[in-house]
Amino acid sequence: MKKQKGQDLIEYAFLLALIVAVGAGIYSAGMPHSISNVFVQAGSLLGEASKKQLSAVSSYDDIIKRLGEGRYQGLADILKETPDGQAVDIDSDSAAGQQLAQKLNIQTKDGDGWFARVNTNGYFIVSYYSADANKGVTFSQLKSDYKDNPGKYGKDPVTSRYKTTFKINEGYYYPNGNLKTYNTVGHIETSPNGSGMSIYPGAR
Numbered sequence: 001m002k003k004q005k006g007q008d009l010i011e012y013a014f015l016l017a018l019i020v021a022v023g024a025g026i027y028s029a030g031m032p033h034s035i036s037n038v039f040v041q042a043g044s045l046l047g048e049a050s051k052k053q054l055s056a057v058s059s060y061d062d063i064i065k066r067l068g069e070g071r072y073q074g075l076a077d078i079l080k081e082t083p084d085g086q087a088v089d090i091d092s093d094s095a096a097g098q099q100l101a102q103k104l105n106i107q108t109k110d111g112d113g114w115f116a117r118v119n120t121n122g123y124f125i126v127s128y129y130s131a132d133a134n135k136g137v138t139f140s141q142l143k144s145d146y147k148d149n150p151g152k153y154g155k156d157p158v159t160s161r162y163k164t165t166f167k168i169n170e171g172y173y174y175p176n177g178n179l180k181t182y183n184t185v186g187h188i189e190t191s192p193n194g195s196g197m198s199i200y201p202g203a204r
Contacts, residue, residue, distance in 0.1 A: 054105040060128040063106050064171035064181060067116050070104050071124045072177035079118055087192040090116045093139070113139030115199045117192070122175025127186050127199045133167040142166070146188050146197055153188040161204045162187035170201040 054075075057066045070076040078100055082088055091097050092113045100116075101108065108114065111131035118124060131138045146153050153164045168186035173179050184201055191198040 056105045056107050058107040058109060060112070060130060060169045061181065063108065063114065064126045064128060064169065065179070066104050066106055067100075067114075067126050068124065068171065068173050068177065068179055070100070071116075071118070071173065076100055076103055079116070079124070081118060081120055081122075085120045087120055088118045089191045089193075089196075089198045090118075091196075091198075093143075111136075111138040111140075117198070117200065124171075124173035125201065126171035126173075127201055128169040128171070129166070129186070129199055130169065137166075142188075143197065155204070159204075162189075162202075164188070165203050168199065168201060172201075 054066070057063055067079070071079040074080075078090065078096060090100060092101065092108055092115070097114075097116075100106070109130075112129060114126060114128045116124070116126050129139050129142065134142075153162065155161065156163055165185040165187050168184060170182040170184050170186070171179060172182065182201070185203050186199050186201050187203065188197050189200055190196075
C-alpha cells in the first residue's frame with residue numbers, strides 16, 4: 001500500500017512538473033499575449049458583424065432605397081447583372097424575392113408588392129405597388145386578375161397605350177447608383193425572360 005502511495009506521489013510530481021514546464025514555455029513564447037489577441041479580435045469581429053445587421057424597412061421609399069443598396073453596395077448577389085446579358089425581374093412574392101427581402105430585412109406591407117428589374121446597362125428599376133393607392137386592390141389580386149384576363153392588360157392597337165394602368169412608386173437608378181423617385185403609373189408586361197408577368201413604369 002505504501003509502495004502504491006509512493007508511486008502515486010511520483011506520478012503526481014511528474015505531472016506537476018510537466019504542467020509547469022508547458023506553462024513556462026507558453027509564457028516565454030509570448031503565447032498569453034497571442035491568446036489574448038485571439039479573444040480581442042474575435043470580439044472585434046463580432047462587433048463589426050453586429051454593426052452590419054440591417055435595420056428593418058417597411059415604407060415604399062425605404063424599400064426602394066434598400067433594394068438600391070443591395071444592388072450598388074453589393075449586399076445581394078441576385079441583384080448583380082447576369083453574365084449572359086439578360087435583364088432579370090424579381091417579384092417580391094417569388095421565392096427569390098422572399099429570400100432577397102429576408103437578406104435585406106425588407107418587410108413589405110400586407111397587400112403591397114414590388115418588382116425589381118436588373119437591366120444589363122447598369123440601370124436598376126424598382127416598381128412598388130401599393131394596395132392603398134389602388135382602391136384596396138392587393139398585389140396578389142392584381143396578378144390573379146392578369147392571369148385570368150391577360151387581354152385586359154394589353155396595348156390598345158390604336159393608341160399604343162396599355163389598356164389598364166395603376167398607380168405605382170418608381171425608383172429609377174442610374175448606373176452610378178444615383179436615384180430618382182416618381183409617383184407615376186405602371187402597367188403589366190411580359191417579364192424579360194418571357195416566363196411570366198412584370199410590373200413596369202409607364203402607360204405605353
